[in-house]
Amino acid sequence: MMKQIKKRATLLLSLFFFFSANLSAQSGDGPTYEDILDGFNDPSRWLTYSGDYSGRRHSPLTQITPENADQLRSIWTFQSGTTTRGRGWETTPLLDDGVLYVTGSNNYAWAIDARTGRAFWEYRRNLPDDLTYGASAPVNRGFGMLGNQLFMVTLDAHLLSFDRRTGEVLWERELADYHVGYSATAAPLILDNKVIVGISGGEYQTRGFIDAFDPVSGERIWRFNTVPGPGEPGSESWPNDPQVLAQGGGGTWMNGSFDPDLNLIYWGVGNPNPDYYDETRPGDNLYTDSLVALDANTGELRWHYQFTPHDVNDWDSNHMPVLANIEWQDEQRRVVMVGNRNGFFYVLDRVTGEFLLGEPFTATTWAREIGEDGRPVVLNDGSLGCLPDPWGSTNFYPPTFVPGLDLFILTARETCATYVPEEPADTPGQSNFGGTVFIDSESGYGALRALDIHTGALEWEFRYPSPTFGGVMSTAAGLVFAGDHEGNFMAFDAESGENVWHYQTGSRIWGAAAITYMLDGLQYVMIPSGTTLTAFALRSP
Amino acid sequence: MKDLINTLGLCSRILVLFFLPLLGFHSSFVQELNPLEGDPRAARVGGSIFRAQCATCHGADAMGIDSIDAPDLTQIFTTPGSSDQDVFQTIREGIPGSIMPPHAFPEAEIWMLVSYLRSVGVSGFTGQIQGDPDRGMFLFSENCETCHRMNGQGGSLGPNLSMIAAVRSEDAIINSIRDPSAIIGRQYKPVSVLTEGNVRFRGIIKSEDAFSIQVLGTNQVLRGFRKSTLRELVYEDQSVMTTFNESALNGRDLTDILSYLQSNL
Structure with missing residues (x-):
């Protein structure tokens, strides 16, 4: 009798494990590195910030076209209940197996049913009362995902790993001391068994870095410091003062792109500290305002290109580097493209860092041109006209690259500012701008601009009434999706720039760019705005 | 310039030290009144701190930056009931969930x-207006x-x-009456549209985006327009306010109107 019970129990247990295992196989174990590498080939997924490692934010989906985009309608909305007044909902949701994984302001996060907009779980981090504002605002730009793990950075400068099924925190690691002014907002970049994260705090007494962590153990694998230590290469571009180097700024608060063939990570670096006051930091101040190419295995610097040597205008270069293989002057080149806060559009060889092109895409009196050696011919004389304001000619919000048309499309800001430096007080935990900026608030405006990547020439533009902080996405159907400061989510014909659809979301689109994916045979487009995440499609499911 | 900046920075530190004994630094209690009120040095050094710490968001002129919702701080005391203590608390604690951070400045610096x-x-108004407020009220009802x-x-x-009369000077009001187009406030920018049906609608812009414009008409009716449906959209530089020259309202008339405005406080 006892034996029989034992036998039945064993059978039941076997059945339980069989069905559990089967269930697990059905629901999937989450994306692998190979899946992320696969990029847009599976259109039912959006597995990394830009959709793939290239940073192009260009989807192959074609159900929505310039001809039918005017039939787009909202399918559902999700209300976060939390916001950042003065900024926006800056996240890019990730999608896998019909579930969206979304971070929000104030370190909230959710798993949301992509079919209905209903939440599976909500997470909120209890932030310390003495939180500093190294991130400038309590925002977050998204998760990284690997297997059943999610990764998110926090405003108190930690990296968290979650179980994506429950929102339970699996482990957390401190990136740096938030009391000094360190903070974190960027979406982690997931590579093969590595979680790459950046740091905020360039307005405080901080020293920027890029870290790689082991996704399972949470141990740090390598760190690249964006401001060299005494005697290290690049330190010659600073005064010989360890204290200045230790608080030289160089935040890394926007994530980067990755070339798996070259095994190189491309990541932008922020402003030197103090922002406007430069008496204490003569020199180019490497690697601030630069693009750095790092060996993904070791974090070693392969090359760098500095967009704004010796910056005095707070023109962080925290942009998504956009990778493409193109024909460049009758030669195949692997390039990286950046629309920079300093007002210039750049094309660099991404194998070597060689400067190929630098042309202005907004009005600027900062530099006359970028010389053949890649260095700007700096004027920096606001009295002659307009210098872009500290938020720059564009900002971190993503641009897009449309391969067939060879267009780099970005949101441009036309602004006028005058900078007056002032020696700052050096106080840990307090911002250190080092001066004042007079902004002509009457004259600014924004524009969606399409640039010919071979010349930097403006192919078309669509103007917005005010300087705008919305990101851009494109699709193979010849559509460009963009958001503006007045709250419009819009679709444009990529070739002509003609606006083919718009939807007033009711709140500014700030820092975010759209994603798109297929679900149950329907192409969705999604944008966060204010406290609302809205899913659009051509018809109801 | 640099010498001036350094001097201000030094002044800030010296003044903080000077004011330290006057203030309860280890107490979380915030007094209602500014202990530095009336001291011109406090305002001067406060300006230096403002330019270094606040101006990036609130503008070097403290008049705010719309694009990041940073308010015009020159208006901060015009709200009935707003006090020094409120402003002190907002600086110290920030506004949770917003771009406005808390500031761990010494209390003396916050009071500055x-x-x-x-x-x-x-x-x-800078002085008592010697006019006839009753006549001013009549003129106001007739003209304004x-x-x-x-x-x-x-x-x-x-x-x-x-x-x-609590927030604008006598001269500013007289200038607005005599030459209303010289300075037009952000919320009163004039516009004129011609609709598909050839109807002219003139007013002030309440809001606008790339596709639409929201107008308060001179007939004081709110109207919204899709720009794509308009025959004409003209951003004007002449205020919708009537210009009152000497023959419309003479000097005595203006004095009486000012007197009426002041009597209302």
């Missing part, structure tokens, strides 16, 4: 900032009330003038 904001805050509100009566096209 309050002093500075008081000093740049809009100020009202169609567009401006006083104590719940009047139109809505122009600003409510009930508290204007």
Whole structure:
């Protein structure tokens, strides 16, 4: 009798494990590195910030076209209940197996049913009362995902790993001391068994870095410091003062792109500290305002290109580097493209860092041109006209690259500012701008601009009434999706720039760019705005 | 310039030390009144702190930056009931969930900032107006009330003038009456549209995006327009307010109107 019970129990247990295992196989174990590498080939997924490692934010989906985009309608909305007044909902949701994984302001996060907009779980981090504002605002730009793990950075400068099924925190690691002014907002970049994260705090007494962590153990694998230590290469571009180097700024608060063939990570670096006051930091101040190419295995610097040597205008270069293989002057080149806060559009060889092109895409009196050696011919004389304001000619919000048309499309800001430096007080935990900026608030405006990547020439533009902080996405159907400061989510014909659809979301689109994916045979487009995440499609499911 | 900056920085530190004994630094209790009130040095050094710590968001002129919702701080004391203590608390604690951070400044520095904001805050009439407020009230009702509100009566096209004598100087008001197009406030930019049906609609822009414009008409009716449906959209530089020259309102008339505005406080 006892034996029989034992036998039945064993059978039941076997059945339980069989069905559990089967269930697990059905629901999937989450994306692998190979899946992320696969990029847009599976259109039912959006597995990394830009959709793939290239940073192009260009989807192959074609159900929505310039001809039918005017039939787009909202399918559902999700209300976060939390916001950042003065900024926006800056996240890019990730999608896998019909579930969206979304971070929000104030370190909230959710798993949301992509079919209905209903939440599976909500997470909120209890932030310390003495939180500093190294991130400038309590925002977050998204998760990284690997297997059943999610990764998110926090405003108190930690990296968290979650179980994506429950929102339970699996482990957390401190990136740096938030009391000094360190903070974190960027979406982690997931590579093969590595979680790459950046740091905020360039307005405080901080020293920027890029870290790689082991996704399972949470141990740090390598760190690249964006401001060299005494005697290290690049330190010659600073005064010989360890204290200045230790608080030289160089935040890394926007994530980067990755070339798996070259095994190189491309990541932008922020402003030197103090922002406007430069008496204490003569020199180019490497690697601030630069693009750095790092060996993904070791974090070693392969090359760098500095967009704004010796910056005095707070023109962080925290942009998504956009990778493409193109024909460049009758030669195949692997390039990286950046629309920079300093007002210039750049094309660099991404194998070597060689400067190929630098042309202005907004009005600027900062530099006359970028010389053949890649260095700007700096004027920096606001009295002659307009210098872009500290938020720059564009900002971190993503641009897009449309391969067939060879267009780099970005949101441009036309602004006028005058900078007056002032020696700052050096106080840990307090911002250190080092001066004042007079902004002509009457004259600014924004524009969606399409640039010919071979010349930097403006192919078309669509103007917005005010300087705008919305990101851009494109699709193979010849559509460009963009958001503006007045709250419009819009679709444009990529070739002509003609606006083919718009939807007033009711709140500014700030820092975010759209994603798109297929679900149950329907192409969705999604944008966060204010406290609302809205899913659009051509018809109801 | 650098010497001046250094001097201000040094002054800031010296003044903080000077004021330290006057303030309860280890107490979380915040007194209601600014202990530095009336001290011009406090406002001066507060200005230096403001430019270093606050101006990036609130503008070097403290008049705010719309694109990041940073408010015009020159208006901060015009809200009835707003106090030095409120402003002190907002600086110290920030506004949770917003771009406005908390500031762990010493209390003396926060009071200096309050002093500075008081000093740049809009100020009202500088003296007692010697006019006839009753006659001013009559003139107001004849010439101004169609567009401006006083104590719940009047139109809505122009600003409510009930508290204007507390926030604008006599000269500013006279200039607005004599030459209303010289300075047009952000909320009163004039526009003229011609609709598909050839109807002309003139008013002030309440809001606008790339596709639409929201207007308060000179007939004081709210109308929204899709830009794609308009035959004409003209951003004008002449205010919708009537210009009152000497023959319309003479000097004595203006004095009486000012007197009426002041009597309302």
